[in-house]
Amino acid sequence: MNQSSDFEAPIIEIENMIEKLKSISDDKRDEVAGQIAELEERLARQRGEIYANLTPWQTVQVARHKNRPVLSDYIAMIYTDFVELHGDRRIADDRAIMGGFARIGKHDIMLIGHNKGKTVEENIERNFGQARPDGYRKALRLMKLAEKYGLPVVTFIDTSGAFPGLDAEERGQAEAIARNLTEMARLEVPIICVVTGEGGSGGALGIGVGDVILMLSNSVYSVISPEGCASILWRDGAYASQAAEALKLTANSLAEMGVVDEIIPEAGGAAHHNPKQTAAEVKKAVVKHLKRLKGWSPSRLTHRRFEKYSKMGFFTK
Amino acid sequence: MPWFIKPKERKRPEREDIWNRCPTCKAHVFKEDWHNNLNVCPRCNYHGKLTAYERIGLTLDSGTFREINETITPSDPLDFVDGKGRYRDKVEQTRAKTGLNESVVTGTGKIDGRPVVVAVMDFRFLGGSLGSGTGEKILLAANHAYDRRMPYIVFSASGGARMHEGILSLMQMAKTCAGVARLDERKVPYISVLTDPTTGGVSASYAMVGDVNIAEPGALIGFAGRRVIENTIKQKLPDNFQTAEYLLEHGFIDCIVDRKKMKITLGRILSFYNR
Numbered sequence: 001m002n003q004s005s006d007f008e009a010p011i012i013e014i015e016n017m018i019e020k021l022k023s024i025s026d027d028k029r030d031e032v033a034g035q036i037a038e039l040e041e042r043l044a045r046q047r048g049e050i051y052a053n054l055t056p057w058q059t060v061q062v063a064r065h066k067n068r069p070v071l072s073d074y075i076a077m078i079y080t081d082f083v084e085l086h087g088d089r090r091i092a093d094d095r096a097i098m099g100g101f102a103r104i105g106k107h108d109i110m111l112i113g114h115n116k117g118k119t120v121e122e123n124i125e126r127n128f129g130q131a132r133p134d135g136y137r138k139a140l141r142l143m144k145l146a147e148k149y150g151l152p153v154v155t156f157i158d159t160s161g162a163f164p165g166l167d168a169e170e171r172g173q174a175e176a177i178a179r180n181l182t183e184m185a186r187l188e189v190p191i192i193c194v195v196t197g198e199g200g201s202g203g204a205l206g207i208g209v210g211d212v213i214l215m216l217s218n219s220v221y222s223v224i225s226p227e228g229c230a231s232i233l234w235r236d237g238a239y240a241s242q243a244a245e246a247l248k249l250t251a252n253s254l255a256e257m258g259v260v261d262e263i264i265p266e267a268g269g270a271a272h273h274n275p276k277q278t279a280a281e282v283k284k285a286v287v288k289h290l291k292r293l294k295g296w297s298p299s300r301l302t303h304r305r306f307e308k309y310s311k312m313g314f315f316t317k
Numbered sequence: 318m319p320w321f322i323k324p325k326e327r328k329r330p331e332r333e334d335i336w337n338r339c340p341t342c343k344a345h346v347f348k349e350d351w352h353n354n355l356n357v358c359p360r361c362n363y364h365g366k367l368t369a370y371e372r373i374g375l376t377l378d379s380g381t382f383r384e385i386n387e388t389i390t391p392s393d394p395l396d397f398v399d400g401k402g403r404y405r406d407k408v409e410q411t412r413a414k415t416g417l418n419e420s421v422v423t424g425t426g427k428i429d430g431r432p433v434v435v436a437v438m439d440f441r442f443l444g445g446s447l448g449s450g451t452g453e454k455i456l457l458a459a460n461h462a463y464d465r466r467m468p469y470i471v472f473s474a475s476g477g478a479r480m481h482e483g484i485l486s487l488m489q490m491a492k493t494c495a496g497v498a499r500l501d502e503r504k505v506p507y508i509s510v511l512t513d514p515t516t517g518g519v520s521a522s523y524a525m526v527g528d529v530n531i532a533e534p535g536a537l538i539g540f541a542g543r544r545v546i547e548n549t550i551k552q553k554l555p556d557n558f559q560t561a562e563y564l565l566e567h568g569f570i571d572c573i574v575d576r577k578k579m580k581i582t583l584g585r586i587l588s589f590y591n592r
Binding site: 162163164165166168169170171172173174175177178179181182183184185186201202205206208209221222223224228229232233234235236239242243246247248249254257259305306309310312313314315316317 | 390392419450452453479486487491517518524525541545554568
């Protein structure tokens with residue numbers, strides 16, 4: 001059964017009606033065909049309306065949706081010849097971040113992404129996509145390897161945050177993220193970042209510095225979770241919806257602030273309704289920017305990247 | 318009125334005025350002694366906070382400091398309102414109270430006659446949080462060091478990113494790191510001094526990537542908050558967790574230096590840079 005949130009109830013209702021009609025025996029199929037077509041039309045309209053008018057807090061629910069495509073889905077749908085590479089060569093192989101050689105269209109790349117799972121077992125193995133320092137160091141190792149081989153780096157961002165644990169602090173979570181920020185700023189190959197789900201603060205940014213930042217239309221990217229922000233600034237986590245509003249964490253807001261370069265539309269209103277078409281849109285956008293950045297010299301890339309980040313932020317002089 | 322209500326404790330303001338209570342060992346220390354000892358507890362060596370200008374006075378050769386970009390101050394790009402009010406009002410109050418325009422003071426000066434660029438954070442300004450203005454000043458100071466090939470020293474004191482500026486605050490982590498990364502290219506020294514506290518987004522950006530990372534004794538340094546970690550792993554954390562001493566033990570800082578010896582230590586380190 002679908003995992004859903006309240007605002008999706010009308011969609012589920014129509015979906016269930018269609019399913020019921022479709023299960024009617026063959027001899028009556030002609031009679032209900034018209035009804036099905038009509039319902040499907042209504043469904044598309046309803047979806048369009050609902051997802052075009054989400055509040056920021058509802059968008060957070062969509063970004064965290066249990067059926068939302070995760071990295072392994074995208075690998076299956078848009079990449080070929082994926083060769084997974086494991087380990088940070090220091091202490092461990094953090095399953096919360098996955099990476100390796102891959103092809104997208106005609107382009108050879110290094111793919112790195114947060115690795116959320118879909119089942120309980122997968123999520124336990126992958127720590128719900130919450131990486132430890134080992135994960136960020138693995139990512140950095142793969143980026144340096146990409147630099148050596150002249151491969152563009154494509155990162156897929158989808159994490160609620162870096163793992164807040166004793167071992168993570170012990171092994172230098174702060175240093176691991178900081179190191180990635182410094183190294184990504186000057187990596188001599190193109191970096192394309194795609195926020196596909198949750199962009200959770202430093203844990204997201206740790207693989208999120210690049211030449212172009214793309215974002216799926218229902219994904220979110222924030223300095224802190226709405227719940228965390230609410231518990232600090234409202235002294236009550238129940239104000240998460242207000243905090244989500246105040247934080248301006250949706251793709252549209254981020255594009256307005258110049259943090260995100262391009263928004264990728266989600267097919268069917270939300271990625272979990274039409275993963276295939278959504279993945280195709282992601283592929284189209286990534287390939288477009290791979291083409292654009294192809295042949296850029298290392299100095300042009302790093303110079304432009306420095307300029308890009310130098311301009312981030314608003315203040316009064 | 319019931320007879321058992323406790324009478325209000327008599328206030329003794331004169332006592333509060335001259336005494337300072339050490340937050341760590343709870344010792345009562347004469348304010349004057351506390352101040353003369355550079356806000357360090359004479360009994361337990363707890364290093365209290367310093368204002369940015371106090372720190373500059375202790376670190377740079379007297380009379381050498383020239384401030385740069387001092388007018389940069391927060392705007393309110395998100396039009397942020399929380400349970401307690403508007404961000405822009407909070408900024409105005411903080412500016413009036415502290416006389417500061419941002420959570421960091423930047424400029425040039427000398428240590429033992431050697432020219433340096435410094436950025437010194439001030440915890441009084443919104444908890445030393447990393448806002449757009451903070452990031453801009455830290456970047457511009459790094460660029461100043463880059464252009465003139467002068468060593469760059471950053472003193473951090475920060476609770477982390479500034480939520481009121483949302484994602485723009487997060488982006489300052491990338492921006493400042495891009496700035497200090499460029500110093501390597503010209504082989505310009507970058508020294509990071511981590512003071513109490515250096516946590517969250519500041520620890521996970523420029524503060525942790527110095528050529529040399531120095532911490533003050535007992536400073537709280539870490540990425541995630543103690544409570545968040547305890548709630549996540551349901552496990553008690555060691556007493557010295559996320560202290561300077563803990564980070565030294567785990568290999569993330571080079572040395573712990575007493576405030577009284579900070580200037581002499583920085584001078585000695587800089588003396589090895591002979592380019």
